[in-house]
């Protein structure tokens with residue numbers, strides 16, 4: 001599945017949202033639609049609110065499978081930053097992610113901090129994981145999320161791909177409390193947010209699916225990191241750090 005078809009999926013969803021919003025605006029009052037500036041207002045209202053859910057530290061067969069099932073039921077695409085050492089034996093899960101429109105990124109081979117490493121040790125974490133994924137998926141277009149969000153000048157120089165951090169972090173590793181995580185995300189999330197979760201905890205999987213349902217009801221659409229920035233006309237550059245795509 002190519003980038004183009006994924007982007008079209010978002011555009012299609014945005015189009016549906018736009019039609020719904022235009023319909024609501026017209027129903028709200030004929031006078032508004034007759035005003036000279038009404039088309040501009042409608043165009044502004046039609047811009048979809050987007051959120052990118054991201055999941056680190058997987059894959060883990062039980063929890064990642066449950067998450068993929070829940071996302072598929074809801075028609076939602078997310079982004080997975082994978083640990084290289086956990087790819088072997090889970091190849092089918094990663095191919096499923098790719099086939100179902102999710103984006104895949106690198107979260108190092110052994111989940112180590114990338115700051116302070118020499119070039120060879122950095123390569124053994126990032127380039128090695130990229131190569132394993134390339135052999136599995138047939139391309140090497142993968143974003144990097146450094147563990148702990150730790151970056152420095154060497155990480156930025158050697159990444160050879162965009163570096164994606166986050167803007168909403170419920171710290172789901174702390175107490176594995178679904179209700180608290182959902183509340184945190186719903187309070188913090190806004191148009192253009194990148195949410196950090198871990199698909200290795202059952203509580204996080206449940207929280208993610210509850211958040212999708214709650215924010216769908218508020219008119220949000222969910223997309224991959226790549227789709228989020230494409231919709232905002234921001235081109236992702238190698239070695240640059242991205243935390244959100246607020247309008």
Ligand SMILES: [Zn+2]
Pocket residue numbers: 056057107111147148
């Ligand atoms: Zn991590």
